[in-house]
Amino acid sequence: MSKTIIISNRLPVKIAKENEEYYLKMSEGGLATGLGSIYKEGENIWIGWAGLDVPKNDEQEITDKLMQENLFPVFLSPKEIQNYYEGFSNETLWPIFHYMSTYAQYEQEYWDYYRLVNEKFKNIVLKIAKPGDIIWIHDYQLLLLPQMIREELPNTTIGFFQHIPFPSYELFRLIPWRVELLTGMLGADLIGFHTYDDVRHFTSSATRVLPIQTTANIIHKDDRNITIDAFPMGIDAKKFNDLTFSKEVLHEKEIYNQIIGETKIILSIDRLDYSKGIIQRLLAFDKVLEENPQYIEKIAMHMIVVPSRDTIPQYRDLRDDIDKLVGNINSRYRTAAWHPIHYFYRSFPIETPSSLYSRADICLVTPMRDGMNLVSKEYIASKTDETGVLILSEMAGASKELIEALIVNPNNLGEMYRAIVEALEMPEEEKISRMKNLRETVMKFDINHWVKIFMNQLEEVKEGEKSRMAKYVNQDLKFQFKEAIKASAKRVFFIDYDGTLVNFNGNPLEAKPDEELYQIINDLNKDERNQIVIISGRKYETLSEWFGHLPIDLIAEHGAWKKYDGEDWQEEPNLSDKWKQGVRHMLESYSDRTAGSFIEEKRFSLAWHYRKVEKGLGELRANExxxxxxxxxxxxxxxxxxxxxxxxxxNAEINKGKAAASYIYGKDFDFIM
Incomplete structure (x- = not known):
């Protein structure tokens, strides 16, 4: 029976050791909750890093405990974590993908370990996977894994989802290993992102970096179709909704109300990261107090910053800047009975943010870049009284769905300031109207919905690919071909040139036949039952130069010219080329403004080539x-x-189909290909 294999950098569990024994604590994160309906069923399994450095002697004990929960560990050494995770994943990919390229480090050792660890994951998958299994890979730490698995298990169904933004081509091209990363991702059958912007950026980078073609959101590579699509991720909305009624949350909320009374709360919850825009929202809050003294003692910001990577210089500097700015604001505006900012640099159990979500009048979510941002959705799911205002950055993926929020540009301090004031002064009816619509969206499009639509789409994509491949030459069709050829006495083979006998070339005149090609044609010609016809859009002069010495027939310029073996070229009668002057004038106007393009003139046709034009621009000009x-x-x-x-x-009168039909007319071929 087939199973689903989920793969992520970390397992959805925390492992701790107490009194010489290991204990497991299941994660409360949204991804773990949403995928719980999959990996806990039957033989399904979740593969990921155990989350700590485990002595070799303890690996089996941990593996046994995890396997009871349908989890399988990947054990990584401290050096692997340092270079693969802290290094390449978080000092190379993270800053580039979040448009902070000045922080990016391009260390060869980082890359070497990134590739090594992806191979480590692959080797574990190969031990577990069987034909018919579905594999779902998650996030930027494992970009090479889809293609690594595809090379070993070519028919396996593979999905990939990236939880962080995908940058524009101008940013992505900075990565020295961009070809390998894109090739790795394209090993999947379905690649998912949070937003359509990410889909566009990925497709643009892939088509510019790799020699591939696209049709809408489908990439064509190596006789495969890869679908790229947007799947906005939800949260476990029911859990956050129900938490607000729990005894612990109600108790914490009561304590807050006793301490702060009628003070309006502006909430900020984030992990420490330069992509979160924490400094900018503090500056906006400072401006609110500076320009609106009537808010003194009437509002307060509750800010939780969860520690993260604070051993890295940029993060340590950011923490210091936050500390200084909070201290500065508090020292300038505080009174004997009031602090403008209540700042906590630590993590809390889920009941604490839940009580703050429920109590907060405003939630400030203003990242500089974010794939989705689930804090915004957690706040909405917790507002069971349908009050409160969400101020949301347009740079967060969630802004594409949560359109009733106050959407701001986090780089625009004045806009954030005005949004905070607007939220503070907003009439209750408008708050309720906005929040009601936001809650409908969040409750409907939750984490379970996200899992369902991704898995359904993955199944549809794979079925579509199977159907498409069935039209190709399979073993049965090959056998039928062989039998038909054996039984035939007079055969004709119509063979195109560009893209069939030779690969496409930026300079058509360089796509010349080589000795191997001549040998193949000669081998076919040795059988007297075979008639070879090269049928091409090429000029007749070119075909004559390349193949005129061979005992075969030639059809040039889509059928405008024919040459039988041993005879001269014959022109198709009643064709005119008087139209070319007007058309050439238009083609020249496109060549003049499209560097790399050129015009090829044939006797009865004109061709505008754009193979050497910058990707994207060439397609734009061609469509125009x-x-x-x-x-x-x-x-x-x-x-x-x-x-x-x-x-x-x-000329409309000429095409290869008509030319082939004319060629076989009156002849008794019993095999035509």
Whole structure:
């Protein structure tokens, strides 16, 4: 029976050792909750790092405990964690993906360990995976893993989801190992992101860095179709909704009310990170107090910063800057009975943020960049009284869904200041109206919905790929071909040139046949039952130069010219080229403003090539050209033929299909291919 294998950097569990014995504590995170419905069923399993350095002698004990929970550990050494996780994942990928490129470190040792650890994950997957299994890989620490698995298990269903933003091409191209990272991700059948912006950025980077083609949100690579799509992640909304009624949360909330009374609370909860915009929101709060003295003793900010990576210089500096700014604001505005900012640099059990969510009048969520940001959704799910105002950064993925929030640019201090004032002064009816709509969204599109739509889409993508591959030559069809060829007495093979006999080339004249190709044609010709016909859009002069010495037939320029073995070229009658002057003028205008493009002139056609043009720009110009040429070609009885990095205009009377039909007319071939 097939199973689902979930793979992430860390397992959804915390492992602790007390009195020489290891204990497991299941994570309360949204991902663990959402995927719990999958990995806890049947033989399904979750693979990930155990989260601590485990002595070799204890590995089996931990493995046995984890296997009871359908979890399988990857054990990593301190050096692997230092270079793969702290190094490449968090000092190379994290800053680039969050548009903080000045913090990025490009250390070769980081990369070497990143690749090594991804291989370590792969080796464990290979021990567990069986034919028919579904594999779902999570996040930026394992970008190489999909392709590593694909190379070993080519028919396996693989999904990949990235939980952080994907940067624009201009940022992503800075990474020295960009080719390897993209190739790794494209080993998946389905690649998911939180937002359509991330989908666009990934597709743009992939098409610019790799020699691949796209159709809408599908990437074509190595005879495979990879679907790229947006799946906005939800939270365990019911849990946060129900928590507000728990005894612990109600008790904490009562204590807050006794201490702060009618003071309006502005809440800020974040992990320590330069991408979270903590400094900017403190400056905005400072401006509110400075310009609105009527709010003194009437409002307060409760700020929780969860410690993270504070051994890294940038994070340590950020913590110091926060400490100084909080101290500065408190020292300037505090009174004997009131502190403007209540600042906590530590983590709390889930009941504490739940009580703060429930009590807070305003929640400030203003990251500089964030894949989704689940704090905003946790706040909404906790507002069971349907009051409160969410101020949300437009740079957070959640802003695409939570449109009733006050959306701000975190770089615009004035805009954040005005949003805080607007939230403080907002009428109750408007608050309730906004929050009611926000809660409907969060409660409906929760973590379970996210898991369901991703897994359903992965299944659909794989079924579609199986259906598509069934149209290719399979073993049964190969056998039928062989039997038909054996039984035939007179065969004709129509063979295209570019993309069939040779790969596409930026310079068409450089795509010349080599000795191996000539040998293949000669081998086919040795059988007297075979008739070889090269049929191409190439000029007849070019085909004559390359293949005129061979005992085969040639069809050039899509059928405008024919040459039978031992005879001269024959021109298709009643064709005109008088139309070319007007069309050439338009093509020249596109070449003049598109560096790298050029025009190829044939006897009865014109072709505009853009293979050497910057990716993206070439496609843009080609689509524009096709749109502008449609009326002209229809009026003049011409055919517009988009091809691989080329747009060709030719007489409508000629095409390869007609040429092939004309060639076989009156001949008694019993095998045509």
């Amino acid at each position: 050209l096709i749109s502008n040429m449609r009326y002209l070609t229809r009026e003049k009885g011409l055919q517009l033929l988009p091809g691989n990095k080329v747009v060709e205009i030719k």
